[in-house]
Amino acid sequence: MDNYEQKLGIKAWAEADRPREKLLLQGRRQLTDAELIAILIGSGSRSETAVDLSKRILSFYQNDLAKLAKLSVKELSKFKGIGEAKAIAIVAALELGKRRKETEEDGPIKITSSKDAYLILKSELTDLPHEEFWILLLNRANFVISKHFISKGGQAGTVVDPKIIFKVAIEQNASSIVLAHNHPSGNLTASEADIKITKQLVEAGKVLEITVYDHLILSDHSFLSLADERLM
Known part of the structure; x- marks a missing residue:
């Protein structure tokens, strides 16, 4: 038990902080999907880091961000370690990503088909x-x-x-x-x-x-x- 608690102490919290440091030092494109979600989550628990929690959620949806983007706050909150505030942050970020895909053209758009x-x-x-x-x-x-x-x-x-x-x-x-x-x-x-x-x-x-x-x-x-x- 002592070894287990020691493993989840400083080492676990350090891992939870690494995505932020990695983004600052290496840039956002160097982060995995799980690391980006971990930044949104902010913190994990004594039994699971934010990165591990993110990996668990992604794994449940076959690492498919499109499936994750369909989830509601209520559905995300069903995961242990995800409260309403964290679920809202994830939903909001994925919605921003979706809107980012929209390309705005200069001038009016004509419908021909x-x-x-x-x-x-x-x-x-x-x-x-x-x-x-x-x-x-x-x-x-x-x-x-x-x-x-x-x-x-x-x-x-x-x-x-x-x-x-x-x-x-x-x-x-x-x-x-x-x-x-x-x-x-x-x-x-x-x-x-x-x-x-x-x-x-x-x-x-x-x-x-x-x-x-x-x-x-x-x-x-x-x-x-x-x-x-x-x-x-």
């Missing part, structure tokens, strides 16, 4: 454990005006209110819109409900002279265009 719309919307609709519905607003020349969150649902679906969609479009003087929602399951097949609501929105848009160009279904790594598939 379903892929163009996908590239703009994927940052909002990937790494989510639930469904969300968003719209992309375009002007008469098909340049993007803005993107808007419409609704949030569970794992199996989300409620879409046409009145909210077209209210936003009218307020922003949009000439056309692109609909989008995600399938957390990764299944890119359009359901009967997806097709039905799309056709309803297309018809409603005709009355208001707002064209519904497309409806995208996104997974974490790909997408389906109902327009390309001629399902709308």
Whole structure:
């Protein structure tokens, strides 16, 4: 027991501090994923260093940061040694990393294909454990005006209110819109409900002279265009 406690004393705390020192001396790119997460966690316990705790969490998710990025504060807090504050720090850092991937182009972005719309919307609709519905607003020349969150649902679906969609479009003087929602399951097949609501929105848009160009279904790594598939 004495040897065990001695091992977890100064030696353990020194290891927990090393990621910070390593970052200062060698730069952030020299740190492993576990070491970077350990800096966010800040400290471990007498039985486990911050680095070891980070390794345990990463190992549970096959060292896949994409899977880790999907976790909620509640899910992260289930790991022994991760309280709410530490879980919040990890979630916030991973969200910043995700946003960092978004590339901002100079000047307005023009939509010429379903892929163009996908590239703009994927940052909002990937790494989510639930469904969300968003719209992309375009002007008469098909340049993007803005993107808007419409609704949030569970794992199996989300409620879409046409009145909210077209209210936003009218307020922003949009000439056309692109609909989008995600399938957390990764299944890119359009359901009967997806097709039905799309056709309803297309018809409603005709009355208001707002064209519904497309409806995208996104997974974490790909997408389906109902327009390309001629399902709308």
